[in-house]
Structure formats: structure tokens, C-alpha cells
Amino acid sequence: MKLFIPGPTQVHPDILAEMARPAIGHRTPECAQLWGTARAGLSKLMLTQNEILMLTAPASAMMEATIRNLVHEHSLHVVNGAFSKRWFEIAKSNGKQAVAIDIPWGHGIDADGLRAALEAAKAEGKSYDAVTVVHNETSTGTVTPLEPLAEVLADYPETLLCVDAVSSMAGAPVRVDDWKLDVCLFGLQKCLALPAGMAIAAVSPRAMQRATQVKDRGWVLDFLRLAKGNEKEQSPTTPSTAHLYALVAQLKRIEEEGLENRWARHAEMAAATREWAASHGWLPYPQDGHRSETVSCIARGNGPDFVPALESLKAEGLLVSNGYGDLKGKTFRIGHMGEHSMADLTDLLQRFDAALNAEVQA
Numbered sequence: 001m002k003l004f005i006p007g008p009t010q011v012h013p014d015i016l017a018e019m020a021r022p023a024i025g026h027r028t029p030e031c032a033q034l035w036g037t038a039r040a041g042l043s044k045l046m047l048t049q050n051e052i053l054m055l056t057a058p059a060s061a062m063m064e065a066t067i068r069n070l071v072h073e074h075s076l077h078v079v080n081g082a083f084s085k086r087w088f089e090i091a092k093s094n095g096k097q098a099v100a101i102d103i104p105w106g107h108g109i110d111a112d113g114l115r116a117a118l119e120a121a122k123a124e125g126k127s128y129d130a131v132t133v134v135h136n137e138t139s140t141g142t143v144t145p146l147e148p149l150a151e152v153l154a155d156y157p158e159t160l161l162c163v164d165a166v167s168s169m170a171g172a173p174v175r176v177d178d179w180k181l182d183v184c185l186f187g188l189q190k191c192l193a194l195p196a197g198m199a200i201a202a203v204s205p206r207a208m209q210r211a212t213q214v215k216d217r218g219w220v221l222d223f224l225r226l227a228k229g230n231e232k233e234q235s236p237t238t239p240s241t242a243h244l245y246a247l248v249a250q251l252k253r254i255e256e257e258g259l260e261n262r263w264a265r266h267a268e269m270a271a272a273t274r275e276w277a278a279s280h281g282w283l284p285y286p287q288d289g290h291r292s293e294t295v296s297c298i299a300r301g302n303g304p305d306f307v308p309a310l311e312s313l314k315a316e317g318l319l320v321s322n323g324y325g326d327l328k329g330k331t332f333r334i335g336h337m338g339e340h341s342m343a344d345l346t347d348l349l350q351r352f353d354a355a356l357n358a359e360v361q362a
């Protein structure tokens with residue numbers, strides 16, 4: 001099956017081969033070398049000097065870790081899709097006084113919207129320890145520009161900017177230091193094009209400082225314990241060395257491609273997908289200015305029903321995602337991320353057209 005879903009995505013055969021290497025002890029110099037090389041490569045990928053934390057876990061574990069380490073009591077959550085809603089729910093389920101700013105799916109919050117929420121809290125004599133934002137909402141293919149939010153937060157120094165870049169990192173620009181992201185987290189299974197299995201975060205010095213003051217951070221997800229492990233290039237728990245080998249090799253491949261070239265390749269695929277969708281009378285689901293370059297979410301509009309074509313493609317071994325949750329049948333999503341090339345995408349879209357034509361003729 002060839003995966004054009006918005007993650008997990010295709011893994012290069014050379015990377016799969018890396019994962020088949022024999023296991024090594026996780027307290028050996030070889031493993032420390034791998035750990036250090038991965039961290040150095042991730043700093044370059046994320047454009048940051050911040051502490052790089054790595055866990056053998058799903059990305060959601062880092063979402064939970066962010067809450068447990070940085071929030072004493074009050075957190076604010078921009079909710080514009082399924083994964084941003086998950087972060088809000090994670091905070092509530094960890095006993096925090098979590099507040100959601102609900103905005104319509106397909107939209108992103110702007111500076112004024114964030115400032116209004118922060119001011120409303122201030123008027124009640126309250127401040128938030130952190131605000132969470134999903135940079136690229138995979139459920140709707142919606143991007144939220146982060147720089148304007150960081151500018152607002154400069155006036156609220158007690159509120160840390162925590163960002164989920166799960167489906168944008170390595171596929172679209174994410175400049176952790178320039179954009180002043182206190183936490184930027186992601187998993188491996190999207191634009192990095194590795195199998196799922198590790199969660200990564202870059203954590204700013206002031207966020208690490210916050211963690212020292214927060215009680216009951218737990219053990220496995222404790223940022224301070226993870227950072228202490230880094231001093232010896234070790235994980236406190238047993239890491240997946242298969243993923244470490246694969247990560248180091250993939251970071252090298254990404255460096256060889258060039259980060260900007262990689263971003264440009266994703267942007268080109270997104271533009272071609274939007275043009276193709278328009279030719280069928282379909283519309284981009286997200287608002288203008290908020291359209292993802294790694295996952296296109298396409299609404300039916302006046303175009304033909306796409307669901308039978310998704311089924312035909314699946315029978316041919318090509319997996320494209322139906323809409324998320326309530327958007328099923330109303331939207332579909334093409335993940336053009338990671339290893340996919342324009343040639344792969346063109347082939348998919350031609351086969352999609354053939355499936356649509358076959359439907360019309362049937």
C-alpha cells in the first residue's frame with residue numbers, strides 16, 4: 001500500500017534497512033554516539049539552540065509532557081481541529097484549569113484573538129502558564145502562523161508558547177528560535193518519513209526553568225530528567241535503537257536534500273494539488289492564508305462525490321484519507337509529505353482522475 005494519508009507516510013528502503021540493524025545496549029558508547037548525533041541533527045532541522053528532548057513514545061506523549069512540566073494550574077488552548085482539541089483534553093485530564101479558545105475549523109487564530117483571550121483572563125486577575133497551538137492541524141490541513149502570536153506573548157512573559165509541529169516539521173518552515181517557541185514538538189511519522197515511535201521536543205531555557213518550579217511532573221515525561229540524560233547522551237528509559245539509527249540516517253538525507261529545497265518540494269506539491277482540486281470544482285477547506293503545504297484538505301464544493309474514487313484507489317494500493325470525524329464525506333485529505341516527489345503526486349492525481357472517470361461511466 002502506498003500512503004498518501006497525512007501520516008504515517010512512505011519510508012525510504014534505505015531507512016527501513018537502518019531499522020534492521022542488530023540491537024545495541026542503551027548504555028554503550030555506540031548508543032551515546034547515536035543519541036548525540038541525533039540531537040545535533042535535530043537542532044539543525046529545528047533551527048534552534050534549545051534543549052532537544054527525545055522519547056520513545058507517540059507525539060501525544062510530548063503534548064502531555066508539555067502540560068505536566070510547564071503548567072502549574074492555568075492553560076490556554078487554541079482549538080481549531082482534532083489535535084488542538086486533544087491538547088486541551090490532555091490538560092483537563094491532567095487536572096489543569098484548561099480554557100479553550102474555540103475557533104472555526106479551517107481558520108487560524110490571529111494576534112488580536114490571542115490578545116483578547118489573554119486580556120480577558122487578566123481582567124479576572126488570572127494569567128496562563130502556557131498557550132498551546134497546533135501549527136499544522138492535520139485534521140483540516142490548516143496552518144496557524146506563529147510569529148504574530150509570539151509577538152503578542154512578548155507582553156505576557158509568564159505565558160509560554162507551546163507548539164505542535166507534528167505535521168509541519170521537515171515539510172514546511174518552522175523556525176523555533178526566530179519564532180520564539182518555548183516548546184516545539186513533533187513525531188517521526190509525518191514529514192520526516194520514518195515509522196512512528198519517537199517524540200521530539202525543543203524546549204527553551206525559560207521553559208526548562210519553569211519545569212524546575214512545577215510540582216508533580218511525573219517520572220517518564222519529566223523534562224528535567226530527560227535533559228539530565230542528555231548530559232550523558234542517554235535516555236532515562238530504554239530507547240528504540242532501531243528508530244535512532246533510522247533518525248540519524250534520515251537527518252543526513254534531509255541535510256543532503258537541503259531544508260529549503262525540502263520545503264520548496266512540499267510547497268510545489270501543495271500548489272499542484274490545489275490546482276488539480278480546483279479543476280474538479282473542489283475547494284480548499286482551510287481559509288486563504290491558512291493552507292497547509294504538507295496536507296491538502298479538500299472540500300467537495302460543487303465537485304463530484306470523491307468517496308467511490310477513494311475506495312477504488314485503495315483497491316489499487318493507494319491510500320488517501322477521507323475527512324476527519326464529522327468532515328468524512330465532506331472533505332478528503334492528501335498527505336504530500338516526506339518522501340513523496342512531484343512524480344509520485346502526478347501519478348496519484350492521474351489515477352484519481354481515472355477512478356473518477358470510471359465512476360462517471362459506470
Ligand SMILES: Cc1ncc(COP(=O)(O)O)c(C=O)c1O
Binds near residue numbers: 058165166196
Ligand atoms: C497535528 C498532530 N498532533 C498530534 C498527533 C498525534 O501524534 P501521535 O499519534 O504520534 O501521538 C498527530 C497525529 O496525527 C497530529 O497530526
